Amino acid sequence: MHEYVLQTNQLSKKFKSHTALNKVSLSIRKGSIYGFIGQNGAGKSTLIRIVTGLAYPTEGTIELFGASEEKELIQARKRIGSIIESPALFPHMTASENLEANRLLRGIPGKNCIPRMLEQVGLKEVGKKKAKNFSLGMKQRLGLAIALLGNPEFLILDEPTNGLDPIGVIEMRELLKRLNRELGITILISSHILSELHLMATHYGIIHHGQLLEQLTAKEMNEKCQQYVFIKVDNPDKATAIIQNELGTSDFEVMQDGAIKLYSHIEQPSKVSSALFSAGLAVEKFMPMGEDLESYFTKRIGGNSYV
Template sequence: MNDHVLQSNQLTKKFKGAFALDKVNLSIRKGSIYGFIGQNGAGKSTLIRIAAGLAFPTDGHIELFGAGGELELVQARKRIGSIIENPALFPNMTAAENLEANRILRGIPGKECIGRTLALVGLQDTGRKKAKNFSLGMKQRLGLGIALLSDPEFLILDEPTNGLDPMGVVEMRELLVRLNRERGITILISSHILSEVYLLATHYGIIHHGRLLEQLTAQELKGKCQQYIHIKSDNPDKASAVIQNGLKTSDFEVMPDGSIKLYGKIERPGEISALLVSSGLMLEQFMPMGEDLESYFTKRIGGISHV
């Protein structure tokens, strides 16, 4: 039995001689929430479009639910729901009418899925309100409802929280977690809001300039995100000297604002603070901290980036 919903083998896509994807080997396990992260133009949307059947590779291939043949992939894609870029809505139709139109277009039998899906995405009370008058958050939820109409096993979401206000982001996140936990839906989510991916994902893929740099679990990411002590004092130069000579470590860095990130010898923070104070330093800030997904991503691709 294949326990992966999506696998790619040496997946390559060229546009005018430039690589959008360069021999990408990606795998997404059933039941996971896969956070697919990278800069704009890194190749995220290209891979998603190939998975959804909206684009074709230059070389390599993909498998969906273990199926890799052309006709098999067509059948496998019936088990997928997706939001790619902006949801395609009929602006002069209500939420229920939008779902009904999509149900007919996709040949989904029975109308009972309409009310069930509206309730699932929280749009059951929108009545005769037309989609053109929906808030952005409501439009995103309606798009998600369209993707969920056929009870998919695999949900592909390209920037699902793009443009949402903070409350809309929270609502979308809670809904996705519920779909994954209660329905067992595997989710591939591409987003530039790395803090949101960090709260959702069980697995990660980092892509940069078309190359998949790394795949790792949330637990592996936690182990790789370095822990440190954030120190801000009245004399950064003296604090640096005390740390280097008193703690016998050079595993720290001085930030542009004069604060210090101490990575080494952090097991006993009380002793470190006592050493600094006894050396005549005034501590303005002293707190254990840990890097997050944004810090790790920036370090992994080799510098500050716009994602």
């Protein structure tokens, strides 16, 4: 089986004098959750539209599930589910009727998939309620159910949490993680809510002014975001001696106010706190901290805002 569900090679898209994509070579591994990050107008939606067949590149190629010829790509796209911008719903139909209409339009055989899709996205109990009366979160869930019709192997979501309240954002995040974990669906998510992406993405791609600046794994991102343990004690000198001698590391920094940033032992905070307490130190503050995805992205593009 092919290692990647999507690869682009030197993909470009030009609109008269404007270059929306400039030689983008991107790779998405099977089974990953790929967070696609960029400002408005950076080229995210343009790339998504090309991948889903809604637009054509000016230059370069794409490969879906190992297929690159146009006829093969048409077949490969049947293995994709997508929500681009807001989900297109029939407002006077119920959730079941919306799914049935989309099933017929796409030629997907059998009605037995509909109850399963509704249950999968948490809309099993909505009954005969019309889509026009759904909350925004319910509409997003229904859009996701439509995207899941036909059991796609690759899910492409453009701003899936747009307009959701905090609870709705959490529910959508957990649902997508479950689909990835339990069904093995590869997911590409374009989102402005970078804190949410940081909680679920396994891989990242950063695009700016049509150029792909960087691709990295979640592990590489966490390393670049400089996670550390913030320590404030009554005797910083004694604490640094404990850290060096008992924990065996010099990977720390002492700030002007005496606070300590410990860059090692991130996964062993109890070992650090035990060593400090055992030495009789009064620990005033002790917490994991670090640069978040939003800060890293802002620095990476050399700006002050990501919107």
